[in-house]
Amino acid sequence: MAVLTSIEEMTYREAIRIALAEEMRRDPRVVLLGEDIGAAGGVFKTTEGLIEEFGEQRVMDMPIAESGFVGAALGMAVTGMRPVVEIMFSDFLGVCFDQIANSIAKYRYLSAGEVSVPLVIRTIGGGGVSFGPQHSQTGESWLLPFPGLKIVAASNPADAYAMLKAAIRDENPVLFIEHKALYGMKGPVHRSEEVPSLGTASVIREGHDVTIVASLLMVRAALEAAEILAADGISMEVIDIRSLRPMDVETIVTSVKKTGRLITVEEQPILGGWGSHVISEVVGACFDDLDAPPQRIGLPDAPVPFSPVLERAAIPNSETIANSVRALLAR
Amino acid sequence: MGPMEGECCKPSEMLDQEALLGLYRTMLLIREFEDEVYRLFLQGVIAGTIHLARGQEAISAGIMAALRPDDYVTITYRGHGHCIARGVSLDKMFGELMGRGTGVCKGKGGSMHIKDFRKGVIGCFAIVGAGLPFGVGAGLSAKLRGSGQVSVVFFGDGAANIGEFHEALNIAAVYRVPVVFVCENNLYGEYTRINRTTPFEDIARRADAYAMPGVIVDGNNVLDVYDAAVEAVGRARSGGGPTLLECKTYRHYGHSRADPAKYRPEEEVRAWMERDPLKRLLSYLIGKGFLDERGAERILEEVRTAVKEASARALQAPWPDISEIEKDVYA
Numbered sequence: 001m002a003v004l005t006s007i008e009e010m011t012y013r014e015a016i017r018i019a020l021a022e023e024m025r026r027d028p029r030v031v032l033l034g035e036d037i038g039a040a041g042g043v044f045k046t047t048e049g050l051i052e053e054f055g056e057q058r059v060m061d062m063p064i065a066e067s068g069f070v071g072a073a074l075g076m077a078v079t080g081m082r083p084v085v086e087i088m089f090s091d092f093l094g095v096c097f098d099q100i101a102n103s104i105a106k107y108r109y110l111s112a113g114e115v116s117v118p119l120v121i122r123t124i125g126g127g128g129v130s131f132g133p134q135h136s137q138t139g140e141s142w143l144l145p146f147p148g149l150k151i152v153a154a155s156n157p158a159d160a161y162a163m164l165k166a167a168i169r170d171e172n173p174v175l176f177i178e179h180k181a182l183y184g185m186k187g188p189v190h191r192s193e194e195v196p197s198l199g200t201a202s203v204i205r206e207g208h209d210v211t212i213v214a215s216l217l218m219v220r221a222a223l224e225a226a227e228i229l230a231a232d233g234i235s236m237e238v239i240d241i242r243s244l245r246p247m248d249v250e251t252i253v254t255s256v257k258k259t260g261r262l263i264t265v266e267e268q269p270i271l272g273g274w275g276s277h278v279i280s281e282v283v284g285a286c287f288d289d290l291d292a293p294p295q296r297i298g299l300p301d302a303p304v305p306f307s308p309v310l311e312r313a314a315i316p317n318s319e320t321i322a323n324s325v326r327a328l329l330a331r
Numbered sequence: 332m333g334p335m336e337g338e339c340c341k342p343s344e345m346l347d348q349e350a351l352l353g354l355y356r357t358m359l360l361i362r363e364f365e366d367e368v369y370r371l372f373l374q375g376v377i378a379g380t381i382h383l384a385r386g387q388e389a390i391s392a393g394i395m396a397a398l399r400p401d402d403y404v405t406i407t408y409r410g411h412g413h414c415i416a417r418g419v420s421l422d423k424m425f426g427e428l429m430g431r432g433t434g435v436c437k438g439k440g441g442s443m444h445i446k447d448f449r450k451g452v453i454g455c456f457a458i459v460g461a462g463l464p465f466g467v468g469a470g471l472s473a474k475l476r477g478s479g480q481v482s483v484v485f486f487g488d489g490a491a492n493i494g495e496f497h498e499a500l501n502i503a504a505v506y507r508v509p510v511v512f513v514c515e516n517n518l519y520g521e522y523t524r525i526n527r528t529t530p531f532e533d534i535a536r537r538a539d540a541y542a543m544p545g546v547i548v549d550g551n552n553v554l555d556v557y558d559a560a561v562e563a564v565g566r567a568r569s570g571g572g573p574t575l576l577e578c579k580t581y582r583h584y585g586h587s588r589a590d591p592a593k594y595r596p597e598e599e600v601r602a603w604m605e606r607d608p609l610k611r612l613l614s615y616l617i618g619k620g621f622l623d624e625r626g627a628e629r630i631l632e633e634v635r636t637a638v639k640e641a642s643a644r645a646l647q648a649p650w651p652d653i654s655e656i657e658k659d660v661y662a
Contacts, residue, residue: 031475057475063505068464068498075468078453079403080476083468102458103465110444110455112437113659147660171662 005192012154013183015161016046016122018191020084023168024054026193027082030168031058033069034086034122043088044124044183066096070121074104077119077173078111084168090125090139090177097142104173105148116171117148122164126179126217126267127315133303136311138216138267140177141274144245151245152198153177155219157187159202159242166195174198179216201248203255207235210261210325213252213278215241217315218265218297224318229325236325244274252278253285260291261328265316270298292331295324342397342561343554348621354396354553355612355622356630358388361412362609363631363638364421368411368428368442371642372588377428381442384412386551386583389608390515391416393556394483397564398451403473403482405454405466408443409515413485419447421638425645432651439651439659460490463499463512470503470510470567481567482510489520491534500541500575509567511560514577515550521586522594538575550578551608554615581606 010018024030032047032054038061041048051059062069066087073083087093093100100121107117127136140153150172154160160178167174204219205226214222219240226236237255241247256262262282264275275296282294297316305311346354365383372381384391391412398404406413414424419435427434428442435447443457453469456462466484473480490496491514503510514534518525525532538545544566548559556578563574581603585592592600616622622630 060506063498063501065494065498065501067495068467068502071461071464071495071499072468072471072502075403075405075454075465075470075482076472076475077468078448079469079472081472098458098461099464103456103461108662109659110436110440110446111448111659112435112439115448115453116662150661 005190007188007190009186010157010189011183012157012160012185013044013046015157015189016164016178017048017050019161019164020047021050021053023165024050024058029080029082030084031060031076031081032084032086033060033062033073035062035064035088037061037086042086044180047086066092067099070096070099071103073119074099074107074117077117078107078115082118082168084120084122087121087123089135090123091134091137093123093139093142100143100149100175101146105146107148108172109148117173118171119173120167120176121173122176122178124178124180126181127304127311128181128217130306130308130311132306136304138177138179140215140244140266141268141272143175144274148173149245150174150198150243151177152243153215153241155179155182155216155240155242157185158189159240161189161191162196163198163242166198169195170198177216181217199243199246199248201251202240202242203237203251204240205236205238207237208259209235210263210328211237211239211252211255211259212263212265212321213239213241214265215244216267218267221316221318222265222321225321225325228318228322234325234329241274241278247274247277249278249281249285253282256282257286257289260289262290262294263297263321263324263328264294265297265321267315268299269301270296271301273298292328295328297321297324341558343557350396351616351621352630354392355616356634357392357416358553358609358612359630359634360638361388361391361415363634364415365411367638367642369584371428376646377442378430379441381588382409382586383582383584384409386603386607387515387517387580388412389553389556389612390513390550390578390580393553394513394560396557397560398481398483400451402451402480403466403469404452405456405462405469405482405484406446406452407455407462407486408457409487410445410455410485411442414445414447414450414452417447417450417452419445419450419452421641422644423447425642426648429645429648430650431645431648432655433645433648437651437655437659439655460486460493460495462486463490463495464502467499467503467508467510470508471506474506474509479568480509481564482508483513483564484510485513485515487520488514488516488518488525488529488534491537492520492529500537500543500573503573504541504543507570507572510573511563511567512573512575514575515580516577517580517582519582519586519595522590524594533577535575535577543573543575545575545577547577547579550580551606551611553608553612
């Protein structure tokens with residue numbers, strides 16, 4: 001059968017919506033659960049038009065009760081459905097933490113491998129839009145310690161489309177993290193019925209002086225920093241980590257062996273972030289190739305503040321990254 | 332509405348001798364199993380902890396008798412009795428309790444996670460309340476697929492105070508999910524009596540808040556349980572939505588293996604021991620002429636032998652291979 005493919009320019013938001021619609025057309029077992037996803041089309045408009053096409057049975061508005069509907073999604077996933085849940089803000093992962101950490105992640109293990117859990121939890125994280133301390137966290141590391149889960153984070157429209165489709169087809173529970181400041185981002189999307197496998201990092205820009213590993217909005221900041229530094233003759237390699245669980249350490253190690261320098265950039269506090277893990281893996285794998293101590297960039301050790309002035313200063317940007325690279329190269 | 336006075340018939344009145352003896356055998360099997368588990372635990376053959384259902388056998392037996400083989404059952408850490416009433420293999424149950432590779436979860440779950448997908452016992456939760464949303468999801472899935480299956484969720488009075496109880500009942504009511512919520516009210520949430528934690532003793536009163544029928548039955552009378560179950564399951568299966576069915580009962584032992592339950596008043600314990608569900612069914616059967624002393628002895632002997640043999644076989648079963656630790660985490 002011929003595989004239809006085309007390359008289209010679209011926003012990150014459209015990429016999400018199109019991926020959902022395509023998978024729902026392809027597989028009647030795919031159903032959506034979440035708050036305001038029906039007639040309202042989602043708070044971030046990623047489910048616009050879906051209730052019109054697929055009906056109330058497959059686009060189910062849920063009460064504001066994350067434990068309730070995330071737990072229900074598990075019950076659906078193990079009885080023949082493929083639910084995709086939306087958690088409106090990543091901050092609310094805390095509300096249903098038990099269901100994800102104790103029930104969803106461990107279900108297959110406790111079925112002795114007999115039952116799989118095809119369940120996607122889409123969640124929208126990140127700052128930059130002045131939503132204050134309880135609506136601006138990425139939550140990308142909160143669920144890292146739980147075997148059984150996959151955790152991915154999309155930084156551009158192409159990945160949002162392909163990785164969401166892959167997540168929906170995956171037989172494992174996948175936490176799919178989107179960034180609210182990226183919804184308007186445009187980019188080319190390769191529409192295809194063939195989906196990549198999850199679990200790989202992506203080298204977005206090649207370079208030879210320093211490796212930057214970033215996620216979500218920080219990938220964009222890193223790419224901007226690379227442009228700034230290129231003018232100074234500094235060559236940055238930018239890796240989008242994309243998959244936090246499993247983590248593609250190999251791609252990162254290969255890069256650091258080439259550049260000899262590493263900086264991780266994440267939009268969350270450094271303590272408890274994934275950057276420390278990346279660095280410990282790299283140091284273990286290629287200590288002798290390092291020309292300087294690896295560095296971590298993250299949020300200050302404080303909640304994400306509301307005031308646009310404070311928030312802008314708190315979230316790492318291209319300047320923060322460029323300055324760190326310069327400092328590292330000057331050592 | 333129940334049948335009119337003198338009118339035929341309650342569902343339990345339609346049960347023939349064989350069916351009634353079947354209920355008795357199931358309840359006796361649960362009791363003998365639990366007593367054997369307790370012995371094995373005291374001997375150190377079973378590690379960790381155990382939560383015994385001795386005294387609550389009528390609920391498992393009565394509810395399961397009203398179900399179809401393909402209906403879904405969600406249980407808790409006090410779940411041995413439900414599994415037995417659903418026909419889960421005693422060998423596999425003992426194997427799991429003893430941590431052997433032959434256990435239902437290959438020894439990865441233990442007493443608090445015994446379930447068997449093939450017998451429709453699809454979820455067993457050791458986090459209080461976590462199973463309620465799951466069971467709603469299984470029912471929602473059945474509804475979307477039009478399979479006619481009903482989902483039954485068992486939980487204790489302690490779970491009625493956690494958020495997920497309320498979230499699950501609410502979602503079930505809004506979506507008219509074919510689910511029966513079975514609250515086994517044994518008057519103690521762990522070590523604390525219900526009057527210390529809950530403003531009233533009748534959990535079924537909470538059904539009204541979620542616009543569903545709330546029914547209270549004597550959980551130590553298997554025929555009452557069965558009658559109530561037939562009605563609630565029938566309502567769910569015919570599209571009438573959820574029911575909260577409260578079964579009043581009592582634990583013969585404490586909360587878990589470490590608990591001698593000295594906090595319970597002697598008169599209360601004595602009164603409930605007199606309401607022993609097995610004794611009551613036995614005298615009913617004798618009164619009906621369905622069983623005599625010798626027949627009862629014979630059933631006890633059969634059941635005891637089955638339990639002892641299964642326990643002995645499990646004791647000879649191999650330990651899980653160490654390589655199993657990291658298996659069954661991902662599909």
